[in-house]
Amino acid sequence: MLGEKGLDGVRIEPLARRLGVTKGSFYWHFKGRQELIEALLDYWFSLWDDEISNDRLVQSNPVDRIWVLFENVIGRLSRGQTVSLRMLSHSDGDVARRIEERDRQRLAFLIDQLQELGFSPKEARVRGQVYQVLMTGEFLRSGGQPLSARIERARDYHQLLSSKT
Numbered sequence: 001m002l003g004e005k006g007l008d009g010v011r012i013e014p015l016a017r018r019l020g021v022t023k024g025s026f027y028w029h030f031k032g033r034q035e036l037i038e039a040l041l042d043y044w045f046s047l048w049d050d051e052i053s054n055d056r057l058v059q060s061n062p063v064d065r066i067w068v069l070f071e072n073v074i075g076r077l078s079r080g081q082t083v084s085l086r087m088l089s090h091s092d093g094d095v096a097r098r099i100e101e102r103d104r105q106r107l108a109f110l111i112d113q114l115q116e117l118g119f120s121p122k123e124a125r126v127r128g129q130v131y132q133v134l135m136t137g138e139f140l141r142s143g144g145q146p147l148s149a150r151i152e153r154a155r156d157y158h159q160l161l162s163s164k165t
Contacts, residue, residue, distance in 0.1 A: 001015055062113035069106075069109070070131065114127050119164070
């Protein structure tokens with residue numbers, strides 16, 4: 001519902017109706033909307049953790065490690081959620097803080113990989129930030145296209161950003 005309808009879709013009554021449960025049983029799991037949003041953030045961050053976990057990044061080449069992350073972000077099933085949660089961060093300081101913390105972790109990973117490829121710290125930071133912008137905004141730009149086309153476009157960006165020539 002978050003991905004389909006945005007934050008307005010994250011209301012107890014419509015969610016309970018869609019799931020075929022009573023509001024009371026829904027409240028048994030979540031005390032209110034804020035607790036539900038916290039659970040959504042926790043779930044979203046667990047996807048991020050999976051994206052940069054050691055078992056997913058076993059490639060020895062930093063270009064391949066960056067691609068695994070980039071492809072996972074593009075292909076993830078919760079694309080619309082990303083947009084909604086980032087929009088929520090504009091008005092909710094706690095959400096903004098949590099997202100910024102994760103963004104810093106992802107950027108640090110990207111910078112490390114790019115420096116391993118031989119980019120200077122400054123160039124690695126800028127390229128890492130461009131990767132983040134692409135990962136964050138890709139769904140807004142291309143979410144309606146087939147996944148194969150989105151992955152192909154992302155591959156082109158990746159080749160440009162990870163190449164020194």
